Amino acid sequence: xxxxxxxxxxxxxxxxxxxxxxxxxxxxxxxxxxxxxxxxxxxxxxxxxxxxxxxxxxxxxxxxxxxxxxxxxxxxxxxxxxxxxxxxxxxxxxxxxxxxxxxxxxxxxxxxxxxxxxxxxxxxxxxxxxxxxxxxxxxxxxxxxxxxxxxxxxxxxxxxx
Numbered sequence: 001x002x003x004x005x006x007x008x009x010x011x012x013x014x015x016x017x018x019x020x021x022x023x024x025x026x027x028x029x030x031x032x033x034x035x036x037x038x039x040x041x042x043x044x045x046x047x048x049x050x051x052x053x054x055x056x057x058x059x060x061x062x063x064x065x066x067x068x069x070x071x072x073x074x075x076x077x078x079x080x081x082x083x084x085x086x087x088x089x090x091x092x093x094x095x096x097x098x099x100x101x102x103x104x105x106x107x108x109x110x111x112x113x114x115x116x117x118x119x120x121x122x123x124x125x126x127x128x129x130x131x132x133x134x135x136x137x138x139x140x141x142x143x144x145x146x147x148x149x150x151x152x153x154x155x156x157x158x159x160x161x
Contacts, residue, residue: 003048003051003052004040004044004047005023007044007047009022011043011044011047013043017039018039019039020039020040021036041076042073042077045069046069046070046073049066049069050070061106064106065106068099068106071095071096071098071102072096072099074091074095075092078091078095079092079122079126081131083131084126084131089123089126089127092126093123096120100112100116100119100120103116
């Protein structure tokens with residue numbers, strides 16, 4: 001975090017964004033808002049991780065973690081566009097699929113959560129409804145998470161699709 005805090009001091013963010021708190025992640029700071037997490041995740045962490053790990057070889061685990069994280073950043077960025085095209089939706093589908101494949105390879109013991117499954121269907125949502133503000137916030141998806149949690153997957157990822 002100290003590396004990210006240091007980079008934050010040097011990073012010029014777009015004028016239309018607010019600034020993330022410089023002491024995020026500390027007990028003194030407390031909880032972050034979703035907007036602050038958004039800024040940190042999509043601007044500040046990529047800047048720091050690219051600086052630290054971007055020069056490493058493809059077989060280095062840190063580089064693989066960076067590449068996988070950047071697929072997630074790409075997917076989130078595309079999912080939050082105010083104007084979309086069919087090409088954007090295809091790019092989203094590719095990015096989220098690539099991210100989840102990398103996630104399974106990099107974190108072999110990690111569970112695939114309902115939100116991961118739901119993210120695979122967001123391209124369909126964008127095709128059907130466009131960049132609707134109603135689907136931009138967590139409330140839209142939160143309504144469906146309980147339903148997904150009730151499905152007995154018996155830890156058999158990939159067999160429910």
